[in-house]
Amino acid sequence: MSIQKNDIALDEVSEEAVVDFLRANPGFFTEHTSLLATLDIPHPTGGAVSLIEYQVKVLRNKNEKLNQKLKEMISAARNNDKINDRMFHLAGALIRVSSLDDTLMVIEESMYDDFEADAVSIRFFDPGNKAPVNYADAAITRDDPRLAAFDSFFKAKRPLCGRLAAPQLEFLFAKQAPTIQSTALIPIGRRAEYGFVAIGSRDRRRFSASKDASYLVILSELLGSALQDKL
Numbered sequence: 001m002s003i004q005k006n007d008i009a010l011d012e013v014s015e016e017a018v019v020d021f022l023r024a025n026p027g028f029f030t031e032h033t034s035l036l037a038t039l040d041i042p043h044p045t046g047g048a049v050s051l052i053e054y055q056v057k058v059l060r061n062k063n064e065k066l067n068q069k070l071k072e073m074i075s076a077a078r079n080n081d082k083i084n085d086r087m088f089h090l091a092g093a094l095i096r097v098s099s100l101d102d103t104l105m106v107i108e109e110s111m112y113d114d115f116e117a118d119a120v121s122i123r124f125f126d127p128g129n130k131a132p133v134n135y136a137d138a139a140i141t142r143d144d145p146r147l148a149a150f151d152s153f154f155k156a157k158r159p160l161c162g163r164l165a166a167p168q169l170e171f172l173f174a175k176q177a178p179t180i181q182s183t184a185l186i187p188i189g190r191r192a193e194y195g196f197v198a199i200g201s202r203d204r205r206r207f208s209a210s211k212d213a214s215y216l217v218i219l220s221e222l223l224g225s226a227l228q229d230k231l
Contacts, residue, residue, distance in 0.1 A: 083215045086114040091222060100230040101132035107197065107223060117199040119180055121172040124188060124195030130231060140195065146171050153185050154192055159216035160185045161207040172198045182207040186216050189224030194231055197223060 022028060090110045097103050104122060111120040122138045124131075131139035140147070149168050153160050161184045169177035181204035188194040201207055 080215075086110075087215070087218060087222065089114055090219075094222070094226040099132075100130055100227075101134060103226055103230055104132070104135050104138070107226070111197065111199050115199060118202045119173045119176045119198075119200035121198040121200070122195070123172070123198070124227065124231060125193075126231060128231065150185070150196075153187075153196070157187065157191050159187065159213060159220055160209075161211065161213050161216075162209040163204065169200075173200055176200065184213065184216060186223065187220045188227055190221060194224055194227045 090106070093106045093110065094103060097106055104124075108120050108122060111117045122135065123140050124135075124138060125142055126139035129139075146167075147154070149165065149171065162182065164172070164180075164183050166177070169180055169183075172183070173180055179202055180200035182201050184199045184207040186197045186199065188196055199207070207213070
């Protein structure tokens, strides 16, 4: 590359040398602002723009990305606050009840009211035959053949979210099964030792496997603590 000044060619300078010089002197254009408007920068959509225009565009794009990231962080923080409030409300309600019947009722109502479920199914192991009349259908045995469809859930030992197969939906939600598009399966206790709760939604994206559902782990332990002395 040849650099000329007043139509006089200076010593040949390689492109690498120019690049190295600019890297070593990042303030070069600050001292030579008049050059900025004369430089052409290739544009992705074709043609060329001045360096100033290009820098403004880059900064504007960065600003838009930062604003979007900020909005996402604010939204996540607000969502976390809502979840914390719901957890606090459920914990308080569970503390105030003592019977198995009332505990199950509080859990079911909270899933509908606090966690905005479209359908709720509680399945608990009842070795002592303590199931109240209102929840007789919710009691199951560990050797129930229908639980084979949930082997992967029990082996995972953590909450799982996503779409369920038709037999699973029918077992959990009966007549509501055809309307449920996504489900959160929540162990009662860390290892589902007391059973599990299913929250169903008509929105297929509500309980997507790709979404962060770490709060469900806390909910799992809360439910386990509430039922461990009642079964």
